[in-house]
Amino acid sequence: MTFKDFNLNTPLLNVLDELGYVQPTTIQQKAFSVIMSGRDVCGIAQTGTGKTLAYLLPCLRMWKFSKNSSNPEILIIVPTRELVKQVEEEVERLTKYMNVVTVGVYGGVNMKPQIVAVENGCDVVVATPGRLLDLVLHGSLKLKAIKRMVIDEVDELFNLGFRTQINKVLDLMPPKRQNLMFSATITEEVKVLMNTHFNVPEMVEAAPTGTPLENINQRLFEVPNFNTKVNLLKLLLAEGEDMSKVLVFVGTKKQADVLHEQLEEVFPGEGGVIHSNKAQNYRFNTINNFSDGTYRFIIATDLVARGIDISEVSHVINFDVPDEPEAYMHRIGRTGRADKKGVSTMFATEKEGVYKEAIEQLMNYQIPVAGLPEHLEISDVLTDDEIPQVRMRESLIELPDIRESKGAFHEKSEKNKKVNVKISYKDKMKAKYGKPKKRKKKR
Ligand code: AMP
Numbered sequence: 001m002t003f004k005d006f007n008l009n010t011p012l013l014n015v016l017d018e019l020g021y022v023q024p025t026t027i028q029q030k031a032f033s034v035i036m037s038g039r040d041v042c043g044i045a046q047t048g049t050g051k052t053l054a055y056l057l058p059c060l061r062m063w064k065f066s067k068n069s070s071n072p073e074i075l076i077i078v079p080t081r082e083l084v085k086q087v088e089e090e091v092e093r094l095t096k097y098m099n100v101v102t103v104g105v106y107g108g109v110n111m112k113p114q115i116v117a118v119e120n121g122c123d124v125v126v127a128t129p130g131r132l133l134d135l136v137l138h139g140s141l142k143l144k145a146i147k148r149m150v151i152d153e154v155d156e157l158f159n160l161g162f163r164t165q166i167n168k169v170l171d172l173m174p175p176k177r178q179n180l181m182f183s184a185t186i187t188e189e190v191k192v193l194m195n196t197h198f199n200v201p202e203m204v205e206a207a208p209t210g211t212p213l214e215n216i217n218q219r220l221f222e223v224p225n226f227n228t229k230v231n232l233l234k235l236l237l238a239e240g241e242d243m244s245k246v247l248v249f250v251g252t253k254k255q256a257d258v259l260h261e262q263l264e265e266v267f268p269g270e271g272g273v274i275h276s277n278k279a280q281n282y283r284f285n286t287i288n289n290f291s292d293g294t295y296r297f298i299i300a301t302d303l304v305a306r307g308i309d310i311s312e313v314s315h316v317i318n319f320d321v322p323d324e325p326e327a328y329m330h331r332i333g334r335t336g337r338a339d340k341k342g343v344s345t346m347f348a349t350e351k352e353g354v355y356k357e358a359i360e361q362l363m364n365y366q367i368p369v370a371g372l373p374e375h376l377e378i379s380d381v382l383t384d385d386e387i388p389q390v391r392m393r394e395s396l397i398e399l400p401d402i403r404e405s406k407g408a409f410h411e412k413s414e415k416n417k418k419v420n421v422k423i424s425y426k427d428k429m430k431a432k433y434g435k436p437k438k439r440k441k442k443r
Helices: 010-019 026-036 051-062 081-094 112-119 129-137 152-158 161-172 188-197 226-239 255-267 280-291 325-332 351-365 425-433
Strands: 042-046 074-077 102-105 125-127 148-152 179-185 202-205 214-220 246-250 269-276 298-299 316-317 340-349
Touching: 010 051, 010 081, 010 202, 010 246, 026 051, 026 202, 042 051, 051 074, 051 081, 051 148, 051 179, 074 129, 081 102, 081 125, 081 202, 081 280, 102 112, 102 129, 112 129, 125 129, 148 152, 152 161, 152 179, 152 188, 161 188, 161 298, 179 188, 179 325, 226 255, 226 340, 246 255, 255 269, 269 280, 280 298, 325 351, 340 351
Parallel strands: 042 179, 042 202, 074 125, 074 148, 102 125, 148 179, 214 340, 246 298, 246 316, 269 298, 316 340
Antiparallel strands: none
16 A cells, blocks of 8 residues: 555645655554544554654645634644654645644743744644643634644653643633544543543554564663663674664663763764753754764653654664653664664663563563673672662660669669658648648738
8 A cells, every 4th residue: 555545635645755655654554544534533553653644644634725714723732842843843844835834832932932923823733731721821822723633642641740731721622623642552541531522532553552563673681780781882882883873761861961971981972862951952952963963872861752753763772671661662662663674772680670571561572682792891880879778777776664664773872762842831830730820910
C-alpha cells in the first residue's frame, strides 16, 4: 500500500512525494479511514510509529478553507514545548501547498506574542494544556469553531499532572466535534478520559503495547557501577564507528550534568546535554545541534527527550534502567524510526536488575547480554549515591522501671533524709494545744 491509495488531495500528495514518504506506516494505514469517517478514535502508538502523520493527514484532508472564520478548527494538545514545536513544524511541512495558518503555544515564555498570533487568526493550534487554558480564559483564543481535537501522548500528559487543565479545556469546547487521542499505554486515567469525553471511540493500534519495535537491535551490558558505565560509554563512543547520532538517557538532571562534564573532557564539543533545568533556548539549540550533526551525542533525561523528533538516531543508550518499563519503550522508540534500523543499549548494575526484568516482562522479550569489551576499565570508585550508607541502629536506651527501683547507689544519711515541710501557724498551734488557737485581734 502507498499513500496514493489514500483518499488524499493533490497538495498533500505532492508534499509527501517531496518528503520521500511513499509507504504509510501501520498506524497511518489503520487510522486514516476511521478518522475520515468522522468517528472518535483512540490510537495506541508510541513515538516513532508515525502517529503524528496518522492524525495530521486525515485532519488536514478534511480541512476546508473558509474566508469568514478566523478561529481555529483543529486543536492539538501535547505535553511538552518541544512537542509543540515538532508538531507545528510537521503541520507547516504538510501544508506547504495549502493556505493553513498554524500557531504553536506553550508555557514558560511571554504570553503576549502568542496572544497576538491567535488574535490574528489561525486554523490549527498546537498547545500545551496550561497555556492553552490561559489563552482561552484570557479571551484571545476562541474554541467555538473547533471541529477536530487531538490529544497526543495522553499518558504523558497525565504523568505531568495536566488532568484538570485537560478536563477544563474539554468542557469549554463545542459538543459537536471529533475527538482523537494517542497514547503509548492505556492506563486507567486514559480510560476515564475516554469514557467521559469521547463518543464510543474506535481503537486503532500500531503494535500491542510493550512490543519492541522490530527494527531495533537491543543489547545489555552488565556493569558494576556508575564510573564503569562512564568508561564503557567513552569506549563505545570512541570505538563504535557507526555511533553517529547517539541519544544517551539518564534518570536524573544531576547525573546528566556529571556525565556531560566527564564526556566533555574526552570528546570536547561533540555532545550536549538537555534537561528541564536548562533554559528553553539552550534546549532548542542543543536539539538543533544534534539534529544537524554538530553534536554526535546528547545526554537527556526522560521528560525532555519525549518531544525530540530527530530522524536517524543511530543509537539509544540507556545509561541507567528506568524504573517504569513504559519509559524504556519511549526511550528505545527514539531509534529505529520509520523503517530505519536502530540499536538500543542498556547499562545495568545488579541493583537495577529488577527494573530490567520488569521491562523484559512487558516486552515479553529477553534483552541479549553482550560481553564487556576486553580493555574496559572496571572502576571500583563509587559515587556518593553508590556508597553503602552506614546506618546506626536507633536503639533506645532502656530506662529502669521506677517501680522496681531499689534506690540510689548509697543510702542518704539521716540528716539528709529530713524533708522540709512548711507547717502553718494554725497547725503548729493545733499540735501544741490540741485545738486551733487563734491570734488575738490587735487592739
Ligand atoms: P512520529 O511517530 O509521528 O513521531 O514519527 C516518527 C518519524 O517518522 C518522523 O520523523 C516522521 O516524519 C517520520 N515518518 C512518519 N511517517 C512516515 C512514513 N510513512 N514514511 C517515512 N517516514 C515517516
